[in-house]
Amino acid sequence: MAKTDTKANALDRRGLTDEQLRAIFRNMLLQRQLDNRGFQLNRQGKVPFALGSEGHEALQAGAAMAFERGKDILAPYYRDLGLALGIGLTPYEIMLSIFARAADHNGGRQFPNHYSSKHAGLMSFSSILAAHIPHAVGAAYAMKYRGENGRAVLVTCGDGTTSEGEWHESMNFASIHKLPLVMLVENNEWAISTPLDKQMGQPEIWKRAAGYGMPGKRFNGYDPVETYAVVKEALDRARSGGGPSLVEGTCYRFLAHSTDDNDMTYRTKELVAEARKNDPVPAFEHRLIEAGVMTAADVDALRKDVLRETNEATDKAEAMPYPQASDLYTHLYEGAWQPWQ
Amino acid sequence: MAVSTGSKILNNVEAVRETLYEAMKNDERTVILGEDVGARGNVFLITKDFINEFGEQRVIDTPIAEASIVGIAIGMAMEGLRPIAEIQFADFIYPAFNQIVGEAAKTRYRSNGEYTCPLVIRTPYGGGVRGALSHSVSIEALFYHVPGLKIVAPAFPADIKGLLNAAIDDPDPVLFLEHKKTYRLIKGEVPEGHYTIPIGKADVKKTGNQLTVVSYGLYVHWALDAAQQLEAEGLSVEVIDLRSIRPMDRTTILQSVEKTRKLLIIHEDNKFGGIGAEISAMVAEEALFSLDAPIRRLCAPDVPAMGYAEPLEHEYMSSPAKMAQAMREMVTF
Numbered sequence: 001m002a003k004t005d006t007k008a009n010a011l012d013r014r015g016l017t018d019e020q021l022r023a024i025f026r027n028m029l030l031q032r033q034l035d036n037r038g039f040q041l042n043r044q045g046k047v048p049f050a051l052g053s054e055g056h057e058a059l060q061a062g063a064a065m066a067f068e069r070g071k072d073i074l075a076p077y078y079r080d081l082g083l084a085l086g087i088g089l090t091p092y093e094i095m096l097s098i099f100a101r102a103a104d105h106n107g108g109r110q111f112p113n114h115y116s117s118k119h120a121g122l123m124s125f126s127s128i129l130a131a132h133i134p135h136a137v138g139a140a141y142a143m144k145y146r147g148e149n150g151r152a153v154l155v156t157c158g159d160g161t162t163s164e165g166e167w168h169e170s171m172n173f174a175s176i177h178k179l180p181l182v183m184l185v186e187n188n189e190w191a192i193s194t195p196l197d198k199q200m201g202q203p204e205i206w207k208r209a210a211g212y213g214m215p216g217k218r219f220n221g222y223d224p225v226e227t228y229a230v231v232k233e234a235l236d237r238a239r240s241g242g243g244p245s246l247v248e249g250t251c252y253r254f255l256a257h258s259t260d261d262n263d264m265t266y267r268t269k270e271l272v273a274e275a276r277k278n279d280p281v282p283a284f285e286h287r288l289i290e291a292g293v294m295t296a297a298d299v300d301a302l303r304k305d306v307l308r309e310t311n312e313a314t315d316k317a318e319a320m321p322y323p324q325a326s327d328l329y330t331h332l333y334e335g336a337w338q339p340w341q
Numbered sequence: 342m343a344v345s346t347g348s349k350i351l352n353n354v355e356a357v358r359e360t361l362y363e364a365m366k367n368d369e370r371t372v373i374l375g376e377d378v379g380a381r382g383n384v385f386l387i388t389k390d391f392i393n394e395f396g397e398q399r400v401i402d403t404p405i406a407e408a409s410i411v412g413i414a415i416g417m418a419m420e421g422l423r424p425i426a427e428i429q430f431a432d433f434i435y436p437a438f439n440q441i442v443g444e445a446a447k448t449r450y451r452s453n454g455e456y457t458c459p460l461v462i463r464t465p466y467g468g469g470v471r472g473a474l475s476h477s478v479s480i481e482a483l484f485y486h487v488p489g490l491k492i493v494a495p496a497f498p499a500d501i502k503g504l505l506n507a508a509i510d511d512p513d514p515v516l517f518l519e520h521k522k523t524y525r526l527i528k529g530e531v532p533e534g535h536y537t538i539p540i541g542k543a544d545v546k547k548t549g550n551q552l553t554v555v556s557y558g559l560y561v562h563w564a565l566d567a568a569q570q571l572e573a574e575g576l577s578v579e580v581i582d583l584r585s586i587r588p589m590d591r592t593t594i595l596q597s598v599e600k601t602r603k604l605l606i607i608h609e610d611n612k613f614g615g616i617g618a619e620i621s622a623m624v625a626e627e628a629l630f631s632l633d634a635p636i637r638r639l640c641a642p643d644v645p646a647m648g649y650a651e652p653l654e655h656e657y658m659s660s661p662a663k664m665a666q667a668m669r670e671m672v673t674f
Binding site: 073075104105106107109110114116117118123124126128131133134135136137138139140141142143145146165166169170172173176330331332333334337338339340341 | 372398399403404406408409411412413414415416417418419420421422424436439440443444447448449450451452453454455456457488489491512513541542587588589590591592623
């Protein structure tokens with residue numbers, strides 16, 4: 001963890017400017033506010049489902065800061081709100097997804113948090129875990145094949161997804177072809193109700209990198225600055241022809257899996273409360289104030305601004321129309337379609 | 342359609358090979374990936390020497406991992422390449438089931454058209470080659486239930502070229518099925534130059550007026566043999582080659598059934614839940630009162646696959662003689 005004994009040591013900023021540090025923190029606050037909003041809307045009966053990434057804020061905001069907009073591609077999974085925000089999706093776009101409105105990138109077809117934006121370089125994905133990882137590998141192959149130096153694919157997943165066969169297949173193929181790919185595992189210790197020790201016999205996922213002949217690293221996913229540095233190093237290596245990496249950020253899933261899950265059926269309040277002592281949001285706030293990057297008043301103003309933006313995004317998205325029933329039939333194939341011709 | 346000056350005689354393997362070769366020549370976005378497609382040139386030698394001409398970046402020998410062969414091809418397609426993935430034998434496609442059904446078929450739909458998946462998955466299928474339980478299956482019924490996919494299964498060299506070109510040009514995922522027993526057995530005239538045959542159009546391979554036979558793959562050839570036998574007996578059978586399984590050609594089937602008033606569906610795949618079930622249902626819905634006899638399906642028995650031992654394979658497979666007998670019974674019903 002970062003030393004906080006003196007102001008000088010409070011923040012090893014790893015090349016990040018004050019502006020970038022504040023942007024990371026803003027992303028973290030926005031994640032928490034939007035997560036909260038999704039759960040509130042669900043409890044109000046306004047949306048059937050919501051999914052949160054509380055505990056992942058620092059990891060995702062830090063990793064997103066290493067992403068180069070307009071160049072890199074992100075292949076995320078369904079708990080990547082902060083990455084989506086960090087590469088350019090707006091709270092309004094997030095709320096359109098939560099409300100399943102017609103103007104959503106997916107036209108209200110997919111679950112919330114299943115973002116897609118060709119413009120932002122965010123690849124469409126399904127709920128089927130690890131299925132997106134070979135897609136990321138294929139995208140990285142396309143970049144390399146076309147000789148597009150300076151670009152890379154950032155692909156993410158949770159700890160549970162590393163059990164899937166396609167996870168292995170993808171790492172193996174990326175290694176063979178030295179593809180511009182960074183596999184970022186967000187290890188929050190839980191796969192719905194299944195803890196890490198039931199998911200794998202050897203719990204340090206980054207160590208598998210050696211088996212694929214690629215660099216691997218584990219980092220503290222509660223530290224957005226360290227996350228940024230590790231992910232940036234890996235992305236820079238990928239962009240410059242150095243091949244793929246496997247990086248693993250540790251964190252914790254503070255919320256239940258989703259609004260449809262009751263985590264008290266498989267873990268205790270005490271366990272979650274203990275984990276929350278390491279909550280990355282107040283910790284980073286403290287560090288920024290300690291380092292003089294922000295004042296307490298700045299933080300207060302930022303919180304208000306994030307709440308305002310969330311409220312505006314909520315109201316604006318809620319006011320938008322649902323897709324029409326006839327939209328069920330569009331975009332199946334190019335052009336009109338009948339199974340019988 | 343055809344912009345050709347001449348034609349030449351090719352077998353089915355050569356037709357696939359020539360079409361793939363032209364696609365590689367004509368479009369640098371085209372890449373071929375699969376098990377043993379490179380140095381070996383595919384187990385049937387379809388891509389022999391491609392690697393020397395196009396390089397290993399475009400002719401990719403993959404690890405033995407079917408799910409990611411298709412999955413990686415999907416990612417390539419989403420990001421601007423035009424991949425042609427090969428599953429070495431259709432029997433090995435099961436590990437890739439989710440990538441085909443859950444991912445490729447839904448890419449355009451789930452992203453509301455933002456992302457597309459212009460992907461061809463080629464695979465040899467079918468029996469009669471002593472392929473046993475795991476080198477002889479038919480897989481089309483497992484996939485034809487799935488909106489978002491197109492499935493073609495041509496049986497003649499000229500159809501293979503036209504439909505493979507159409508599949509390669511198609512902006513959506515196409516499962517391209519090649520009956521492996523026809524690979525070197527079936528030869529025919531193939532027009533030169535680039536041409537396409539629309540996916541979803543059947544072809545009447547023999548005209549007749551007493552019975553409509555609908556089939557595809559190897560069995561079209563056997564059905565034609567059987568129909569010739571009946572012709573000698575003075576019985577007139579029309580044989581339709583579906584060529585495309587999804588979408589399917591309702592117009593051609595109904596026009597024929599309205600004429601002959603009898604329908605026999607013949608396929609190598611299992612009867613229960615097979616392609617014939619959908620055709621039967623469609624004809625029952627659309628043309629029941631035109632029929633002079635119950636619809637009949639001549640299909641594989643309800644067992645997992647054909648056994649390796651010769652009598653087991655023989656029992657599983659139909660034959661021109663069995664087909665001729667079924668046709669006789671239908672015509673004289």
